[in-house]
Amino acid sequence: MALRRDDAALSQDRDTITKAVDDGPVKTRRRGLRGAFVGPGGLRMALLAAAAVALAFAVTAMLILVAGKNPLLAYWALFTGAFGSLDRIAFALNKCTPYILTGVGVALCFRAKVINVGGEGQIAVGGLATSWVALNLSSLPSALLIAAALVAGAVAGAAWAACAAAIRLKRGVHEVLCTLLLNFVGTLLVSEALNGPMGELGAGFPQSPMFVDAAWLPRLLPGTDLHMGIIIAVIAVLAGHVLLWRTPFGFRLRLLGSSNSAAAYAGASFEHGFLGVMLIAGGLAGVAGGVEVLGVHYRLIEGFSQGFGFNAVAIALLAAATPAAVLPAGLFFGFLDAGALAMQREVGIPSSLVFVIQGLTMVFVLCAMGIGMKQQRV
Amino acid sequence: MDSTAFVELLAASVRIATPLLFASLGGILSERAGTFAVGLEGMMLAGAFGGAVTSFVFASPALGLAVSALSGAGLGAVVAVATARFRADQMVTGLAVNIVAVGITSFLLRGMFNGQAPVIQLPTLASLPVPYLAQLPVIGQVLFHQPALTYAALILTLPMYFFLMKTREGLTLRAVGENPAAAFAAGADPIRVRMAAIIAGGALAGLGGAVLSLQEVGTFTDGMTNGRGYLALAAIIVGRWMPLGTMLGCLLFGATTALELRIQGWGLPVSSYVIQMMPYLIALAVLAGMGRGARLPAAIGTAFTRS
Numbered sequence: 001m002a003l004r005r006d007d008a009a010l011s012q013d014r015d016t017i018t019k020a021v022d023d024g025p026v027k028t029r030r031r032g033l034r035g036a037f038v039g040p041g042g043l044r045m046a047l048l049a050a051a052a053v054a055l056a057f058a059v060t061a062m063l064i065l066v067a068g069k070n071p072l073l074a075y076w077a078l079f080t081g082a083f084g085s086l087d088r089i090a091f092a093l094n095k096c097t098p099y100i101l102t103g104v105g106v107a108l109c110f111r112a113k114v115i116n117v118g119g120e121g122q123i124a125v126g127g128l129a130t131s132w133v134a135l136n137l138s139s140l141p142s143a144l145l146i147a148a149a150l151v152a153g154a155v156a157g158a159a160w161a162a163c164a165a166a167i168r169l170k171r172g173v174h175e176v177l178c179t180l181l182l183n184f185v186g187t188l189l190v191s192e193a194l195n196g197p198m199g200e201l202g203a204g205f206p207q208s209p210m211f212v213d214a215a216w217l218p219r220l221l222p223g224t225d226l227h228m229g230i231i232i233a234v235i236a237v238l239a240g241h242v243l244l245w246r247t248p249f250g251f252r253l254r255l256l257g258s259s260n261s262a263a264a265y266a267g268a269s270f271e272h273g274f275l276g277v278m279l280i281a282g283g284l285a286g287v288a289g290g291v292e293v294l295g296v297h298y299r300l301i302e303g304f305s306q307g308f309g310f311n312a313v314a315i316a317l318l319a320a321a322t323p324a325a326v327l328p329a330g331l332f333f334g335f336l337d338a339g340a341l342a343m344q345r346e347v348g349i350p351s352s353l354v355f356v357i358q359g360l361t362m363v364f365v366l367c368a369m370g371i372g373m374k375q376q377r378v
Numbered sequence: 379m380d381s382t383a384f385v386e387l388l389a390a391s392v393r394i395a396t397p398l399l400f401a402s403l404g405g406i407l408s409e410r411a412g413t414f415a416v417g418l419e420g421m422m423l424a425g426a427f428g429g430a431v432t433s434f435v436f437a438s439p440a441l442g443l444a445v446s447a448l449s450g451a452g453l454g455a456v457v458a459v460a461t462a463r464f465r466a467d468q469m470v471t472g473l474a475v476n477i478v479a480v481g482i483t484s485f486l487l488r489g490m491f492n493g494q495a496p497v498i499q500l501p502t503l504a505s506l507p508v509p510y511l512a513q514l515p516v517i518g519q520v521l522f523h524q525p526a527l528t529y530a531a532l533i534l535t536l537p538m539y540f541f542l543m544k545t546r547e548g549l550t551l552r553a554v555g556e557n558p559a560a561a562f563a564a565g566a567d568p569i570r571v572r573m574a575a576i577i578a579g580g581a582l583a584g585l586g587g588a589v590l591s592l593q594e595v596g597t598f599t600d601g602m603t604n605g606r607g608y609l610a611l612a613a614i615i616v617g618r619w620m621p622l623g624t625m626l627g628c629l630l631f632g633a634t635t636a637l638e639l640r641i642q643g644w645g646l647p648v649s650s651y652v653i654q655m656m657p658y659l660i661a662l663a664v665l666a667g668m669g670r671g672a673r674l675p676a677a678i679g680t681a682f683t684r685s
Contacts, residue, residue, distance in 0.1 A: 067489025355481025370465030
């Protein structure tokens with residue numbers, strides 16, 4: 001008798017879980033973003049993202065008009081600034097690299113309804129740890145030194161994310177607030193290190209001494225600055241894709257993202273999922289910080305992580321929390337950034353315009369997702 | 379530390395808490411009506427910009443204040459339409475408008491003045507001692523030797539309490555934040571109430587930004603709010619969504635910052651960067667210490683739709 005009841009209950013759970021995965025988000029979109037992302041509705045999401053970007057450009061054009069400039073001229077300078085020459089493309093690809101790495105982690109978090117906005121702090125401490133290894137173990141052979149430095153970055157980033165996760169899980173402080181506040185602490189930690197033990201004497205700017213050549217990331221294209229970070233980023237995208245769609249852990253993340261109760265029934269604990277995805281996201285952000293210092297600056301400098309974390313949030317959002325889609329979204333924001341710097345140099349239009357485009361894109365994507373949600377019954 | 383230095387520290391805490399207090403009172407309106415106020419940071423920045431640039435161009439602090447409230451409300455309107463009307467996720471929308479605010483202020487600061495950011499230098503609003511009360515020992519120094527906007531913020535806490543807890547409109551606002559369906563059934567329009575609450579909250583946060591640019595610093599620099607909006611958010615949680623408690627939260631964070639500035643002057647062997655971490659670490663510690671006791675307005679974070 002008992003056995004039969006268990007069987008019945010089990011089959012019911014199985015139905016719940018299958019349903020949760022198939023169409024769960026429709027039923028459980030109580031918290032907006034946190035449930036909106038299951039199922040790869042590929043083409044529809046891509047069109048939506050494109051529309052949001054186009055709308056953001058259109059609204060920003062008005063802002064440029066208000067400032068008395070010609071928006072078409074500005075956007076042309078932006079475009080040629082990003083794609084105008086091989087050097088510029090290489091520069092832009094380097095810009096994309098940390099965004100994509102961090103974006104994959106944030107996308108996985110969003111998928112599990114975890115709003116991790118701590119990318120910036122995780123990147124900062126990741127870069128700090130990487131730099132420490134690059135400066136202090138400089139006698140290692142090149143490949144080993146780079147690997148050790150990046151692993152140190154990953155560990156530091158993951159540890160930083162674990163702090164936020166611990167406060168969230170043990171003390172119930174919302175992860176948005178924990179990660180935001182820890183961002184400030186993380187970036188100040190870098191400043192502290194640069195003005196103390198790791199700073200270069202007499203540099204006049206808070207920066208570390210330059211790393212030995214062996215620690216520099218190898219170049220991919222001779223004659224340009226393109227470094228191998230972009231390969232690491234593409235690998236991270238692939239790994240994120242496989243993790244989400246082909247592993248039990250990924251399944252549990254999707255389950256958590258769609259329905260807490262079904263996830264609990266299936267034995268996927270919220271705590272484990274939360275901690276796991278935060279560690280992964282923190283680790284990827286830490287690697288992003290490491291790649292940035294080893295590949296672009298060849299030293300730790302103050303403020304190297306500024307804005308990267310929010311970029312990653314925008315990218316994960318534009319990619320609809322799908323790791324594979326983080327690649328195009330990350331490329332878009334990286335080229336946008338690179339183009340904006342050229343635009344500022346060449347036609348004198350401030351590059352901060354990018355933030356407007358970025359923020360507006362996010363708002364439009366969020367609105368479109370909100371409208372798409374099945375309406376809550378009253 | 380002798381007693382005069384201590385009194386000075388307390389007075390500085392109250393002054394530094396002022397921008398936070400304006401912003402978190404605005405945030406209470408928004409959160410009590412059911413919308414997370416993550417956008418406070420951007421609204422403050424918009425207000426700081428609008429206030430400083432207007433005062434600079436028209437040489438009128440009063441006009442600057444009005445424009446700062448309008449700037450904050452404008453950004454609030456974006457959040458209101460996106461979250462209440464289009465049911466966008468509240469947390470991420472807040473972050474998005476914060477990014478928009480960083481971009482627009484930095485862009486316009488240069489764009490409006492032919493590509494060069496002007497050097498804005500404004501006389502900061504002087505302190506106005508209250509007659510008689512300012513003579514009181516200790517309290518006079520701490521509370522009645524402050525600039526005008528600090529008095530305004532402290533006084534505003536009381537009407538805010540009465541509005542929320544003792545008026546019909548305040549009850550409606552809270553009902554919308556607790557159970558929008560019930561409020562709807564009782565004849566209120568939750569979407570309209572939420573939008574009004576967010577926009578009014580944005581205006582207050584904008585004023586908070588103006589306090590920063592007009593009363594504290596006397597200029598505008600890119601990203602000058604530097605996390606104060608998030609501290610205001612933390613203060614709301616510390617105060618459990620009540621105006622008076624939130625005021626205490628703001629004073630706590632104000633005291634931390636005031637202490638931070640003093641410690642740097644004392645020449646202790648602590649680096650200034652470690653000291654700068656204090657407000658954020660203390661905010662985290664206080665929030666973690668309160669633990670799960672904090673009860674959010676029940677319907678916060680959820681979208682409301684008729685039908």
